[in-house]
Amino acid sequence: MRVNKRIKYQLVSYSFIMPFLIFAAVFSFLPFFIIFALSFYQGTLLDLSGLTFAGWDNFVKVFANSSIYLNAFYHSLFYAAVIIPGGQLIALGLALLIRKKQRLNAVFETVFFIPLIISMTAAGVIFAYLLMNTGPLNYVLSLFGIPPVNWFGHPVLAKLGVGMLEIWKGCTFYTFIYIAALRNIPADYLDAARIDGCGGWQELWTITLPLIKNAILLSVVMTTIFMFQIYDSIYILTGGGPLRGSESVAFLIYRVTMLDDQIGVGAALSILFLLFILLVSLLQMKILRSDTEY
Amino acid sequence: MARKRQICWFVICFLIATALAGCGAGTANERGGAPEGQSGEQSGKNTDRQVTISFWKAPHVKNEKELWDNIIAKFEEENPNIRVEFLETPWDGWDQKYTAAFAGSNPPDVSYMSEYFVKFAKSGKLHDLSSLMRDETGKYSQSIIDYLTVDGKIYTKPFLAVTSVILYNKDLFEKENVQIPQTWDEFAEAAKKLTKGPDQWGVANFDKLNTIAWMGQAGAVLYADNNRDVTQLGLDTPEGVKGLQFLTDLVLTHKVAPPVDFYTGDQQGQAFYQNGKIAMYPAQVSFTGTIKANNPDFRFGAFVNPAGPASDPAKQREAYAGIGTLAIAEASKHKEEAWKFIQFVTSPENAKMYLEPAGFFSPMPEVNETMYEGDEIMEVAKQTIETMQVWTPNEKFGKVLDIVEQMRQAAFRGVKTPEQAIKDAVKEYASQ
Numbered sequence: 001m002r003v004n005k006r007i008k009y010q011l012v013s014y015s016f017i018m019p020f021l022i023f024a025a026v027f028s029f030l031p032f033f034i035i036f037a038l039s040f041y042q043g044t045l046l047d048l049s050g051l052t053f054a055g056w057d058n059f060v061k062v063f064a065n066s067s068i069y070l071n072a073f074y075h076s077l078f079y080a081a082v083i084i085p086g087g088q089l090i091a092l093g094l095a096l097l098i099r100k101k102q103r104l105n106a107v108f109e110t111v112f113f114i115p116l117i118i119s120m121t122a123a124g125v126i127f128a129y130l131l132m133n134t135g136p137l138n139y140v141l142s143l144f145g146i147p148p149v150n151w152f153g154h155p156v157l158a159k160l161g162v163g164m165l166e167i168w169k170g171c172t173f174y175t176f177i178y179i180a181a182l183r184n185i186p187a188d189y190l191d192a193a194r195i196d197g198c199g200g201w202q203e204l205w206t207i208t209l210p211l212i213k214n215a216i217l218l219s220v221v222m223t224t225i226f227m228f229q230i231y232d233s234i235y236i237l238t239g240g241g242p243l244r245g246s247e248s249v250a251f252l253i254y255r256v257t258m259l260d261d262q263i264g265v266g267a268a269l270s271i272l273f274l275l276f277i278l279l280v281s282l283l284q285m286k287i288l289r290s291d292t293e294y
Numbered sequence: 295m296a297r298k299r300q301i302c303w304f305v306i307c308f309l310i311a312t313a314l315a316g317c318g319a320g321t322a323n324e325r326g327g328a329p330e331g332q333s334g335e336q337s338g339k340n341t342d343r344q345v346t347i348s349f350w351k352a353p354h355v356k357n358e359k360e361l362w363d364n365i366i367a368k369f370e371e372e373n374p375n376i377r378v379e380f381l382e383t384p385w386d387g388w389d390q391k392y393t394a395a396f397a398g399s400n401p402p403d404v405s406y407m408s409e410y411f412v413k414f415a416k417s418g419k420l421h422d423l424s425s426l427m428r429d430e431t432g433k434y435s436q437s438i439i440d441y442l443t444v445d446g447k448i449y450t451k452p453f454l455a456v457t458s459v460i461l462y463n464k465d466l467f468e469k470e471n472v473q474i475p476q477t478w479d480e481f482a483e484a485a486k487k488l489t490k491g492p493d494q495w496g497v498a499n500f501d502k503l504n505t506i507a508w509m510g511q512a513g514a515v516l517y518a519d520n521n522r523d524v525t526q527l528g529l530d531t532p533e534g535v536k537g538l539q540f541l542t543d544l545v546l547t548h549k550v551a552p553p554v555d556f557y558t559g560d561q562q563g564q565a566f567y568q569n570g571k572i573a574m575y576p577a578q579v580s581f582t583g584t585i586k587a588n589n590p591d592f593r594f595g596a597f598v599n600p601a602g603p604a605s606d607p608a609k610q611r612e613a614y615a616g617i618g619t620l621a622i623a624e625a626s627k628h629k630e631e632a633w634k635f636i637q638f639v640t641s642p643e644n645a646k647m648y649l650e651p652a653g654f655f656s657p658m659p660e661v662n663e664t665m666y667e668g669d670e671i672m673e674v675a676k677q678t679i680e681t682m683q684v685w686t687p688n689e690k691f692g693k694v695l696d697i698v699e700q701m702r703q704a705a706f707r708g709v710k711t712p713e714q715a716i717k718d719a720v721k722e723y724a725s726q
Contacts, residue, residue, distance in 0.1 A: 045397045046417035065725050132558060153555040153707070242554070243703055258390040260693055260726060261413070 032274075038267035045263055058268035069269065071244065072252035075159060079248060080227050082163040087171035087223060088216075094171075095178030096204070109179075112172040120169060124236025127165045131237075155245025158238045162246055165233050170226070174219040181215035182208065217288040221281055228277050249273050345631050346377045350392075351406035352385045354456075355583045355652045365647050369638050376631045389692035401623035403632040407450055408618055413689040415449040421622040421629055424448045433658050441617060441684050450619035452657035453640050454649055457678040458507065458578050458613040459671070460600075461585075464593040466494070466573040474597045478511075478540060481574075481600040485550035488573035496550035497574040499563055500541050502695050503614040504576045505702045506685075509537030510612035511602025516685055516694070524688040527697070530720045536603065538712035542705045554706050568592055578614065579675040583653030596671040598678055608683070615682035617657055655679050690726065697723050 039058055043051035062069060094112060098105040115123065130137050131151040138148035151161045185208065193203050209216070231250040234240055240247040240255065247255070249269070257266030355361070359382050366378045381402070383391060389410060395401045396419040407414065414420050424447045431439050434452060442448050462474075470488055475481040485496030500508065506516055506529075513533030518526035528534075544551040552572075557563045567575040568589050575581075576599070585592055601610040620639065622632040638644055642661045649655065655662050655675070662679070666672030688694060701719035704710040710718065 044413075044417055045393055046414065046419055048397070050417075068722065068725065133555065150555055152558075153553075241703070242707065243700060243709060258393065259696060261393070261690075262726070 035267045035270050038263055039271050040264070041267075042262075042264040044261050045257070046261075051264075054264055058264040059272070061265055062268050062272065069252060072247045072249045075245070075247055076228055076230075076249045078159055079163060079166070079230060080224060082160070083166050083227050083230075084220065084223050086163065087167045088174060088219060090167060091171040091174035091219070092178050092216075094175045095182055096208075099179060099182040101183070109176075112175055115169050116173055118169070120232045121236055123165060123169045124233055127161065127168075128237055131161050152238055153242060155242060158242060158246040162230070162233050162237055165237055166227070166230060169233070170223070174223065177215050177219050178212065181212040185211045213288065217285065220288065221284050224280060224284060225277060228273070228280070344375055344377055345628050346379060347403040347626070347628050347631050347635060348379045348381065349404040349406075349635065350381045350383050350395075350402035352383050352388055354578075354580045354654070355587065357587055357651075358382055361648050361651055365639060365644060368644065368647075369635060372638070373631075373634065376634065378635060396623065396625075399625060401625050403623060403626040403628055404635055405621055405623065406453070406618060407621050408616055409685065409687065409691045411450050411619055411621060412444055412687040412691065414621070415444040415447075416689050419624055420449040421624050421626065421632075422447050422449060423451060423622070423633075426633060427451065433660075435657075435659070437684070438617060438657050441687060442619065444687065450621040451636055451640055452617050453620045453645065454618040454652075454654040455615070455657045455679060455682070456578050456580060456618060456654055457615040457675055457682050458504070458576060459596040459598060459675050459678060461567070461575045461577055461581065461594050461596050461671075463567070463570055463573050464595050466570065467595075470573075472573075475600045477601050478603065482540075482544065482548060482550070485544060485574065486548055489548075489550040492552070492556075493571060495552050495566075495572050497544065497576070498552050498556075498566065498572045499560075499575050499577060500544075500551060500702070500706075501560070502698045502702060503578075505538070505541060506698060507599070507612050507614045508541055508602065509534050510609055510683075511599060511604055512537035512540065513602075513604035513606065513609060517688070521686045524686055524690070525724075527694070527720045527723045529701075530716050533604065534716055535713045538702070538705050538716060540602075541702075542708075542712050545706045546708055554703055576613075579655075579672070579678075580653040582671050583651055586653075587651070594671070596674040598674060611678075612683060613678050615678070615684055617684055618654075690723075693726060694723065 038051075040054060040056070041051040042054040042057065094108075098108045098112075129135055132138075133148055133150060137151075142148065149157065151157045189207055189211070190203065193207050198207070228248075229250045230248050231254060234246055234248055234251050235254075238246040240251050250273075253266050253269050253273070256262050256269060260266075349362075349366075351358070351362070353359075359380065362380045362382075366380055370377060392401075392405065392407075392410070392414070396414055396417075401419065411420070427448045430451070431448075438452055439448070442450055442452065466472075466488055472484045472487050473480075475484045481497075488494070488496040509529060510516070514531055514537055515521045515528040517524045518528040521528065541551075545553060557566055563572070563575075564577075564581065564584070566572050568585060579596070582594075582596070585594065599611045599613050602612075604610045604612075620636045622629050622636070626632055639648070642656070642658065645656055645661060646665060649661075650665055653672070655665070662676065666676070685691075697719045700722075701715045704715040704718070705712045
């Protein structure tokens with residue numbers, strides 16, 4: 001009787017997470033297994049029934065042509081190096097500025113929310129206009145005597161353009177995570193620190209940041225995973241150019257799969273990159289692990 | 295409580311029914327079509343049953359939809375039980391979009407296909423038109439039939455022939471007293487005379503298609519073994535280097551052609567030409583249709599490409615040329631209606647409704663005889679259509695264009711020498 005009750009209790013519990021499990025199974029686990037299986041096959045997207053087993057050939061091909069594929073990997077590292085710290089610093093700075101619940105801050109919160117609800121396509125078009133040779137940004141630069149910058153003519157500048165778009169479009173999401181964490185810090189801690197003569201910088205460094213370490217960890221891991229997957233902003237803003245100089249690994253996988261029609265190689269690249277992202281995420285969680293409780 | 299449960303069940307059933315209906319809606323060709331197993335002919339004869347076929351085409355002119363609306367209206371008038379849904383698909387990402395559509399179960403019944411058709415034919419995604427085309431092959435030249443034949447079968451019907459010329463601004467030519475150039479040297483000299491800094495360029499629009507053509511004028515071939523081996527590019531020859539070097543010099547050394555990023559996209563380049571900022575503009579002749587429609591007062595003329603140094607006289611004035619075709623998806627449930635539409639569109643009388651305003655030729659020589667009479671520009675274009683050379687069909691054509699684009703940009707940006715850019719392009723293609 002007791003066993004039946006326990007089973008019933010567990011069934012009820014699992015039923016609550018069942019919708020998510022089904023969703024994850026269909027849209028995450030199933031595609032993963034399909035991609036994993038595809039990485040051992042060769043063929044064309046147009047004839048999936050004609051795929052032939054290729055063993056490790058696709059992985060061998062990736063490593064044999066690594067000089068072609070590695071550039072995209074370096075570009076992804078560049079994006080991570082620029083967007084993660086840049087975006088997180090801006091997000092945290094904005095959160096610190098509007099941490100207090102005030103009427104004016106509520107206005108800022110709304111303004112910061114706007115980039116999140118704009119689609120990446122629209123945002124990309126706006127940035128393409130802003131950064132074009134005869135665009136407003138170069139006009140502003142010319143007012144200060146600075147010659148126009150050809151944002152889409154140089155690989156580094158093109159990547160910076162994508163970085164600016166990603167930071168503008170995405171960083172305020174983390175601002176809201178930080179605001180929530182900052183507002184959760186008990187006021188007593190900060191009051192006690194001030195009574196003890198703690199300055200603003202000291203308070204931030206020794207009290208505020210350690211107490212929101214969990215939020216920082218969450219934000220950094222999330223943004224890292226997102227940044228290694230950026231594709232849409234590149235597609236819209238630079239098309240991967242110039243000379244494939246702004247292609248990320250995700251964009252490369254798309255190109256190899258859809259344009260080159262090498263689904264096996266594309267799948268192999270996806271699996272290898274998944275392993276890399278997993279490794280980076282594990283390292284981040286180990287380094288930033290927090291045992292803070294309050 | 296029981297009532298609440300009833301309402302709940304009703305809502306669930308409604309949602310499931312809606313979802314299933316949505317899944318089952320499918321493409322336009324499935325709606326209101328003949329049921330499975332019933333032939334298109336039967337459905338066509340049944341006047342009560344409306345058959346809808348979808349037709350996809352990327353635009354060649356600005357008023358593309360307007361032109362097709364007229365043709366489709368005429369077709370629907372003659373075939374009241376067939377409705378045609380036209381969708382203008384962009385050229386940008388064409389390969390990916392059509393690949394996705396044909397890979398799924400959602401392809402258009404009829405689609406316009408350029409050099410890309412081979413990949414779809416080889417994958418069994420296009421309906422074999424060999425038996426339907428049996429009585430028609432005599433209307434086309436043997437080279438066109440060879441071009442269309444994939445593994446011994448014909449999957450597409452030729453609809454239009456496109457060729458390229460150099461369009462020039464008459465006002466600028468007269469002002470600078472420049473004569474029509476006949477050789478590469480004369481062309482470079484003319485471009486120098488016509489260039490007045492960033493506000494007026496001598497020549498522009500050496501895109502990937504023109505780049506291949508101009509390398510051809512130097513004697514290069516796109517594919518190895520004199521275009522017979524499509525598994526390798528044949529551009530890595532002294533002739534290929536000479537061709538790319540000539541174009542690179544126009545951009546970097548003589549500065550008579552704008553740098554790669556000077557304008558974004560073809561449309562901006564076309565606007566620059568029509569605004570008098572570009573004197574010579576190598577372009578597909580169909581561009582003249584857009585100019586005539588949007589800028590009727592613009593004074594422009596055309597000349598065939600100046601002769602390059604190729605030893606083969608047939609290649610010296612090589613220009614991009616291609617055959618546009620119409621195909622029926624193997625997955626189409628209304629092949630008979632789709633064929634009826636293709637036959638209607640490609641008939642000499644109806645084809646003109648599109649070809650003339652769009653600035654194209656017909657792949658059927660008899661049709662061209664009565665088109666563009668007295669049109670100065672199209673008379674020049676007719677000279678090129680007689681000697682047009684189309685590239686060998688290749689299922690990896692999309693990849694070829696992508697690699698050539700990287701090659702030309704690397705050279706024009708000065709990132710690589712023309713020789714190195716060609717070598718890298720050939721190497722990348724070989725790694726596929």
